[in-house]
Amino acid sequence: MTITTERIGVGAELKRWRRARRLSQLELATLTGTTQRHLSFIESGRSQPGRAIVIRLAESLGLSLRERNDLLTTAGYAPVFSESGLDEEALRPVRAALEQILYGHLPYPALVVGPYGRVVAVNDAVEVFTEGASPELLEPPVNMLRLMLHPDGMGRRVRNLGEWGRHVTENLRARARRSPDPRLDDLVAELAGYVPDVPVGPDHLGFSVPMRLASADGELRLITTLTSFATATDVTLAELRLEAFLPADQATAELLRLRADRHQ
Template structure:
């Protein structure tokens, strides 16, 4: 059962660690009125809900939930990535993936489901258990599962800590129960005993054993800058770049 809109707003305010005074100043409303909204003594308008959720940086999916809880219709559409309305988005993502070759890149949704990938990703997933590659493929599960990439990750302990910390922050920021479940699952996987980062590392590297050697990557995440659609907001491109010249040369050689 959906909680009252005031309760949900209070939960989001507390999640963002803001006091009523701080939020009321940011939203340019009185603290008294905000208090009445949170306790159910005042019914917020749809404009008020949108103003508060904007200040609280609430994801679009949850903004629609708050509007419904307040008795209003959702205002943010949720298109299908394979539908005609998001064709331009889909084509742009595919162009980025292909343009990034010969280096790996994937498109994921909010729950880290792989929606698209370029050809070099196959180099990373070689040898993983078939059941982990059956759709829907979760890239975090694929990375840390004992039958996935984990046995090939030279710095598994370091990479695992990085992914779990990132997922924990995302779950806390969004309040998404599915992400909490994924975090619990991945935390239960073995952690590995990889070496500490090298002194010259400036980002957490992904070090993959390959053909008796090692491929080293760092990743960059890209999202849409001004989304107005729930699906588009939840898309991200995870691009892997070579962290040394040897990795770049090896990937170019494989492509050639």
């Protein structure tokens, strides 16, 4: 018996992404510089879009480089954005720049993460996050999101885990809504299970709060900053994030400097 599967066409994919972005055909057509009639024909399969308009539609929809390549492939065209390995010569200048940035951020923790929280590179100050963590969580490739919230990782040391952990999981949920991904959904479900419920009272200010992390030297209060390579044309580079942690008060800055001096 032969089992056949229906191939999803580019029109159906465009409609799915347009609805996910909550755009009307007219809105997307205007953003792309085409007509609603033309877009309607593409979505219904009555018109086969050219390569250039597929690229413009993907850009107007705010798709990631990987998603743009996938849409081009669905439309029958070759991907246009390269995907290099981090160890390839093409990304050598980028690796050198990242190492310099990580070093320059000392004595504060900073790391480079890839998709789903996979750690790519860290500076020496990140040891404050691995302090007392279960060896299983530190086996490469380390997942920083899991390390941060797992009870055998940082979770037991984050004193405001309910508030700060909710901040982490809600950001991931927002990303999953923007770019649906079953693997990300599974990760969010796992991480949410580590985060205790926090009652929302009249003094609730939201979940964007400094992390309060207990350490051998005292409590640290850290603010998270995220940097992405917005103009990257390589899929691998576009999916990297530089996550840096800054002291939220003078006491934390001094403790981190002391830790750095001790490890020199």
